[in-house]
Amino acid sequence: MQPKDVPAGAPQRWDDPAPELETAARPNAAGMSRDQLRELVSALGEKPFRADQIFEGLYHHRWTQWSAFTQLSKDLRAKLVSSVDLQWPEIVESAVSSDGSAKHAFRMRDGRIVEGVHMPYEDRATLCLSSQVGCAMGCTFCATGKMGILRNLTAAEIAGQVIAMLNHHGHPPGTPVNLVFMGMGEPMHNLAHVMGAFDLLHDPLGLAIPPWRVTVSTSGLVTGIQRLGTFKPRPRLALSLNGTTDEHRSRIMPVNRVWNLDALAQALQAFPLEHDELITLEYVLLKGLTDSLEDGRRLAAFAKRFPSKINLIPFNPHEAGTSDGFEPPEELRIGQLSRLLSNQGLIVSVRRSRGQDIAGACGQLARKRSAENPAK
Ligand code: SAH
Ligand code: SF4
Numbered sequence: 001m002q003p004k005d006v007p008a009g010a011p012q013r014w015d016d017p018a019p020e021l022e023t024a025a026r027p028n029a030a031g032m033s034r035d036q037l038r039e040l041v042s043a044l045g046e047k048p049f050r051a052d053q054i055f056e057g058l059y060h061h062r063w064t065q066w067s068a069f070t071q072l073s074k075d076l077r078a079k080l081v082s083s084v085d086l087q088w089p090e091i092v093e094s095a096v097s098s099d100g101s102a103k104h105a106f107r108m109r110d111g112r113i114v115e116g117v118h119m120p121y122e123d124r125a126t127l128c129l130s131s132q133v134g135c136a137m138g139c140t141f142c143a144t145g146k147m148g149i150l151r152n153l154t155a156a157e158i159a160g161q162v163i164a165m166l167n168h169h170g171h172p173p174g175t176p177v178n179l180v181f182m183g184m185g186e187p188m189h190n191l192a193h194v195m196g197a198f199d200l201l202h203d204p205l206g207l208a209i210p211p212w213r214v215t216v217s218t219s220g221l222v223t224g225i226q227r228l229g230t231f232k233p234r235p236r237l238a239l240s241l242n243g244t245t246d247e248h249r250s251r252i253m254p255v256n257r258v259w260n261l262d263a264l265a266q267a268l269q270a271f272p273l274e275h276d277e278l279i280t281l282e283y284v285l286l287k288g289l290t291d292s293l294e295d296g297r298r299l300a301a302f303a304k305r306f307p308s309k310i311n312l313i314p315f316n317p318h319e320a321g322t323s324d325g326f327e328p329p330e331e332l333r334i335g336q337l338s339r340l341l342s343n344q345g346l347i348v349s350v351r352r353s354r355g356q357d358i359a360g361a362c363g364q365l366a367r368k369r370s371a372e373n374p375a376k
Pocket of ligand 1: 142143182185242282284315318
């Protein structure tokens with residue numbers, strides 16, 4: 001079924017909710033919520049407090065073998081070994097950039113592959129996560145958009161990318177992390193599972209990631225933005241604006257034909273912000289298309305309609321995008337636009353995407369069609 005907010009012309013495959021991946025297999029504790037763990041331990045004839053011990057082992061200590069859960073009784077450990085899997089998404093391929101960031105390919109239990117990026121900053125890390133296998137939105141400049149949509153990820157698979165990357169890079173428990181949903185997929189098309197992962201990840205007994213360190217980026221699904229605003233706590237919001245007139249934006253982001261710039265601005269004005277909270281406006285600079293000084297002035301006017309900060313993102317070239325004629329802006333123009341915006345009192349940063357030499361930067365995440373992710 002195609003939801004009505006997927007623009008005409010967008011790729012046609014769509015699965016919502018995520019498939020019940022666990023029906024045939026043994027239960028997999030990796031990615032279970034506290035409630036699910038309570039059910040699991042009760043089915044094993046154990047007391048409820050055991051669920052919290054397992055939760056802490058899974059998400060705080062990030063243990064990957066039942067043998068590490070030494071606070072559990074020997075008897076319970078034996079039951080877990082014999083009947084419950086502990087299987088996180090597996091990192092099957094990694095590429096490390098000269099700037100220190102690393103792109104990882106994760107294989108899910110059904111064989112599907114998504115990508116994520118680990119970006120270290122001194123004693124902390126920023127993790128770029130995928131929410132779907134592919135994306136239905138069909139933005140013309142984006143490599144993921146070219147894949148089409150294969151399926152949603154479950155909450156367990158989304159949280160699993162975090163656990164797998166933190167373990168892979170040897171971060172001790174308690175390492176501060178930022179999470180950005182800027183990998184593959186449109187998070188608002190999978191909000192239930194994105195929020196399920198958020199609940200797992202900010203639970204104080206687990207990773208305890210503060211809500212303001214998690215950012216969900218959307219291409220502009222107004223109903224999704226409204227729904228996100230109803231959760232408490234909730235992640236921060238980023239909007240991929242990428243165009244300052246409806247004509248230009250609709251050309252590169254088909255979703256703009258469903259919700260145009262004015263509808264977006266109204267949704268952002270109505271978004272219930274917390275004290276000091278800002279909405280991030282991401283703005284991809286495409287040479288000759290979105291990077292004129294006029295664009296800069298219109299972007300400033302849009303950004304002033306609600307509390308915001310602007311992130312200018314020079315286009316990251318990728319094979320499909322370059323062959324369609326998209327190019328990064330001139331350095332000079334990036335500087336001019338950045339000054340134009342800050343001279344108007346706006347908060348602006350230029351995202352020098354990390355991992356470009358490994359095709360690990362935003363918008364470059366796209367698994368080539370393969371045995372795992374075949375064209376449908
Ligand atoms: N689907 C969501 C989140 C994933 S895309 C969204 O669109 O917001 C994350 C960011 O990467 C978006 O701001 C998107 O505009 C940007 N992006 C996509 N392709 C890009 C490219 N080739 N170069 C630079 N940024 C790109
Ligand atoms: Fe999907 Fe975001 Fe890429 Fe658009 S920019 S196709 S919404 S991942």
